[in-house]
Amino acid sequence: MMIQLNQKHAGCYYCAGQMPFLFAEYEKGSDRITALLEIDTRHQGWPGIPHGGVGITALIELADILAKPCLEYPLYFNFRFGGEKLVIGDRVFLEIIRSGNVFTGKMEKEGGRQPYLTCEITASAPPILAEESKTIENLSSQSPVNSSPLVMPNFANRIIFAPQTQHLHKYRTFYFRENQDGRVYVKCSLTDCRDKDNGIDINKMGEYLHPGAIITILDETLGWASFFASWQGGVTINISAYFPEPIIPGGRLYSLGYCERTYGTFQRKIAYSSGGLFEKKEGVKRLIVYANGRWLTKPEYKEKMLRYITSYSP
Numbered sequence: 001m002m003i004q005l006n007q008k009h010a011g012c013y014y015c016a017g018q019m020p021f022l023f024a025e026y027e028k029g030s031d032r033i034t035a036l037l038e039i040d041t042r043h044q045g046w047p048g049i050p051h052g053g054v055g056i057t058a059l060i061e062l063a064d065i066l067a068k069p070c071l072e073y074p075l076y077f078n079f080r081f082g083g084e085k086l087v088i089g090d091r092v093f094l095e096i097i098r099s100g101n102v103f104t105g106k107m108e109k110e111g112g113r114q115p116y117l118t119c120e121i122t123a124s125a126p127p128i129l130a131e132e133s134k135t136i137e138n139l140s141s142q143s144p145v146n147s148s149p150l151v152m153p154n155f156a157n158r159i160i161f162a163p164q165t166q167h168l169h170k171y172r173t174f175y176f177r178e179n180q181d182g183r184v185y186v187k188c189s190l191t192d193c194r195d196k197d198n199g200i201d202i203n204k205m206g207e208y209l210h211p212g213a214i215i216t217i218l219d220e221t222l223g224w225a226s227f228f229a230s231w232q233g234g235v236t237i238n239i240s241a242y243f244p245e246p247i248i249p250g251g252r253l254y255s256l257g258y259c260e261r262t263y264g265t266f267q268r269k270i271a272y273s274s275g276g277l278f279e280k281k282e283g284v285k286r287l288i289v290y291a292n293g294r295w296l297t298k299p300e301y302k303e304k305m306l307r308y309i310t311s312y313s314p
């Protein structure tokens with residue numbers, strides 16, 4: 001393998017230019033690609049640690065560079081967190097290995113023993129999750145009887161949005177909504193801070209919205225659904241997402257998350273949540289990405305999150 005400057009994604013915010021958000025060089029063979037990334041303050045989510053979307057997006061970038069000519073839709077992503085904790089200042093090793101249409105990868109501390117993040121990306125994936133998707137579509141189609149907003153800093157604006165518009169997306173609003181049947185879900189509009197921006201501010205992979213940016217949005221939306229259901233703060237254990245087709249900017253976009261169930265004790269609870277990304281165009285609403293996952297919640301996470309949110313200044 002040889003070290004290469006990124007030419008396939010020329011002009012990419014994530015992996016090209018003088019100071020890319022993720023990486024500028026990689027080592028690439030026929031079925032394997034690696035890169036190094038240094039975690040800095042641009043990547044921070046909660047205090048002192050990287051946002052999970054950083055690793056998710058970096059591994060997707062590498063998989064697309066390795067793919068010939070690119071990752072082919074439909075795409076199915078499966079990411080799992082665990083292993084050694086990462087903090088600001090750590091150097092991490094990224095790797096993607098291809099076997100047919102399946103790309104497996106990891107992100108781990110340089111010299112570490114256990115990956116912080118692992119993934120499996122399936123290109124040209126068969127249709128899946130049809131029944132699960134119907135539940136989310138039905139939830140979204142009902143008129144809520146109650147709705148409460150939560151305005152909070154946008155910790156992921158550097159991952160999700162293009163550099164020239166990040167200052168317009170420093171805050172976001174999550175709406176906690178209750179339907180007539182008593183089910184509560186979380187909704188977050190991606191296109192409400194600029195009138196009719198139609199997703200044009202979201203980072204792209206070629207002509208289409210970047211899957212890493214979209215999964216980052218879904219991770220936060222489903223995560224807040226989990227935290228609300230357990231009334232605790234938490235961290236992502238795993239998240240999966242299915243993209244039946246590429247997302248072309250042009251419609252109003254919003255994410256939705258719903259906690260299906262929780263189990264465990266008050267001190268350590270696991271929440272299962274599902275949801276998706278919806279597009280509304282010319283009066284027609286449709287689910288364009290489906291996601292589900294698990295979140296670990298603990299009382300001490302809640303206290304840390306509340307302190308950070310109330311003191312944060314973007």
